[in-house]
Amino acid sequence: MIIEIGHFSAVIALVLAVFGIASSGLALRTHNADWVRAGRMALTLIFILLAVGMAALIYSFLARDFSVNYVATNSNSQLPLFYTIAAVWGGHEGSLLLWVFILSTFSTIAVWLHWRTQPAIMPYLIGMECLVILGFLLLILFLSSPFDRLIPAPPDGKDLNPLLQDPAMVMHPPMLYMGYVGFSIPFSFAMAALLSGRLGEEWIKVTQRWTIFAWVCLTTGILLGGYWAYYELGWGGYWGWDPVENASFMPWLVGTAFLHSVMVQEKRKMFKVWNLFLIIVTFSLSLIGTFLVRSGVLTSVHTFATDPERGLYILIFVTTIIGIAFGSLMLRANKLKSQIEMDSMVSRESVFLFNNLFFLVATATVFLGTLYPLMIETWQGAKVTVGPPYYNAVFMPIALGLLFLMGVGPYIPWRKASRASLQKNFLVPTGVGLVSTVVLFAIGIRSVFALTGAFVVGFSGAAIFIDFGKISSLYARRESINLLKGFLSAFTANQRRYSGLVTHVGVLVLVIGIIASTVYQTEKVVSMRVGDEFVIDDYRVKLKRIHDVKGKNWSAQEGVFEVYEGDTLLTKLRPQKRVYDASQTPTTESAIYAKNMGHIFLTMPDVSADGVAVARGVINPLILWVWGGGGIMGLGVLLNIFRPRKRDE
Incomplete structure (x- = not known):
């Protein structure tokens, strides 16, 4: 009964999407604001109805209602609660329902948020969002329904794809x-x-x-x-x-x-x-x-x-x-042609x-x-x-x-850049980029990708940090404070610009991680028995034992590998070869040890009946810079989103 309520809610949401499109058209034709308000109400009700549909599907998963085809296909009674909820969008039909629910949520927020400030375009906004919602609801209800019953109901489900658990x-x-x-x-x-x-x-x-x-x-x-x-x-x-x-x-x-x-x-x-x-x-x-x-x-x-x-x-x-x-x-x-022409090709x-x-x-x-x-x-x-x-x-x-271009764009003047401004803004960054390239070449690095990347990262990074230094110094002198407080004052005064530069710093950090972990990755695949060892870069990896382990819905063979640097034991890594109970699907679970901002990465893809294990070791230098750079990018964006609103925004 619960899943039928969800299905009925989605059907009514489809009808309301059609009504939202029609009311928007009538509002434009008759210039009657009541039709616009009706469209707004339709969009709001679509959001509520799709929330009911999502809730019904989630309830069916939690209740282990395997009479629902989608639930039976993507979960079973052994699936942990955390992944049972995630299974709601773990398949085709549920992911589409989640998509259109998020779409209705954002659309409703946008309409109510901008209702008073953008009345002239509101009919177009409501009509376009309802059109996209309608397209997805037609797909869901007629070709990809997560609400279909399975008769007779199986005693248990097939399981969520193990890779998604x-x-x-x-x-x-x-x-x-x-x-x-x-x-x-x-x-x-x-x-x-x-x-x-x-x-x-x-x-x-x-x-x-x-x-x-x-x-x-x-x-x-x-x-x-x-x-x-x-x-x-x-x-x-x-x-x-x-x-x-x-x-x-x-x-x-x-x-x-x-x-x-x-x-x-x-x-x-x-x-x-x-x-x-x-x-x-x-x-x-x-x-x-x-x-x-x-x-x-x-x-x-x-x-x-x-x-x-x-x-x-x-x-x-x-x-x-x-x-x-x-x-x-x-x-x-024809109406979009700009009356302002570009003054120079050497400009922002x-x-x-x-x-x-x-x-x-x-x-x-x-x-x-x-x-x-x-x-x-x-x-x-x-x-x-x-x-x-x-x-x-x-x-x-x-x-x-x-x-x-990321290093050039923020620092080249609008309209036209003079030779003096180019020298002032880019001479030092160019020098830093060249020095970075020369240093890498001198220590034996010959990859064109790495050397070019060193120049670009050095150039762009220097441009950003010189800018930070100049503006911090300016505000520090103006307000008689130290450089750190000067930077904070400058950042607060133009948070949009400097939040963007923080994001750019994150990009550079990420790029360094990508270059290092791509160009200088080391890999070795060996077959070994208990007591055997292999060497990869500066590390010695020894297989101590292989034993069976059991999870809630899987069983596995787990290898215990000791990792040495010289004679010093760094860590014990425990990669697994799993088999999930319901689907009998095998997966490979990696074991990772972080060192020097990089990873020692180990998997055990296969174990034969006579105890021979295939071990795959990978050294990924500076790979933590990839995820760290992504974090810095996210920080910059959040600072941008939550900056104080100015009058013209």
Whole structure:
């Protein structure tokens, strides 16, 4: 009975989505504010009804109601409570319900938050959000329902995918969805601006914090996914250019470009077409990512479904949204021409222009690498793969170019930069970058990627810290305080700018970790018995014993490995080879020891019947800088979101 209540709530929400679209149209046609209020109420009720639907599904999981097909497919009686709740979005149908619930939540908040300040565009905003909600509800109710009954009910369920029974994967999908769906708010405001003809800077100012919030959610989701892949999949890496990883990375790239590009429109009233184009592409790529993950066209540990009917529907839906968006942009193109022209190619405006171009080229590179194998298989029937060699050769130079622009953009003047200002702002950073490169070369590093990265990181890092030093000194002298208090005063006075620079520092830290852990990773795979040992870098690893262990819903063979540096015992690592009881699915559980900001990473992929274990050891130098850099980025974004609001925001 409970699941039927959830199903009925979703059906009523679909009807209200249609009503929300109709009321928005009537409001625009009749100029009657009552229709706008009716649309607002419809959107609010959709949120409430979908909350009931989510609650009903969660209750069914907690009650172990295996007469619900989705519950029986994605859980069983042995599944721990924590993962039972996570199983709600562990499959295709539940993840879509979570998606549309988050969408209704954000839409309702946006409408009520901006109701008084943006009355003119409210019908367009409500109509666009209801249209997207309607598209997902049609998919859920007719092709991907989590509310279907299974008759007769099985005595137990099949189990949640063991790879998803992990704390990082509990939070990874919701954070990604909050990022994807978060971009729907600036997208809807952009569409409202296009359709209403209100093409100034107001929509950008209104959605500034929404954009930052969506970006940090998507960034967090990507980092959590990378961390999960690192220790759960057992291969010692955190980014394998998997097609579904790429599906989340592409909207992140274009969303980052949009986040920077809007500053030019705010400051110089330029890039109006660029900004509308970028936010449309960002949200379109979020929808395309949904198509790739749920259509079955890609093969990955991340994909949910292989039903071609679902894929066809999602493709039609995505094409419709993209068609409406780009059609509106083309219709308004003549009214979007800026009256202000770029004064010089050596200016901050031009740096932002190149920034946009680099991000789009980077996105196109990833898009091509993701879909090329699919196109070849469709046209020629042959299976091909596009892996790290392609991305390292094509994407990495673009990424280094973006990092260089990150060091130039904040410090080059608007309109036109003189030779004197260029020397003043970039002579020392250039010197620091060259010195960094020379030092690495002198200590024996010959990787072009590492040497180029050293120059770019040194250049951009020096530019940021020189800026911090100058502004701290200025405020310290002005207020007769020390440098630290001077920095805090300067930060408070322009929190938006310096929060952004904190985020840039996080990017540089992350890049150092990526370069070190990618270029200088050491790996060794050996077969060994109890008492055997192997050497990897400066460490000696000895297998002491193998024994059986039991968890709540799994059993495993656990190896106990002693790790020595010289004759000093550093730690004991305990990797496992697990088998989950219900599904009999094997997994490899890694063991990790942190040292010198890096990791000693060990897995035991196989143990034979006669006691021979396959051990895989990986040394990942500075890998903690990857996660630390992500944390610094998040800190910068949070400082930006929660900065004091100014009058013009």
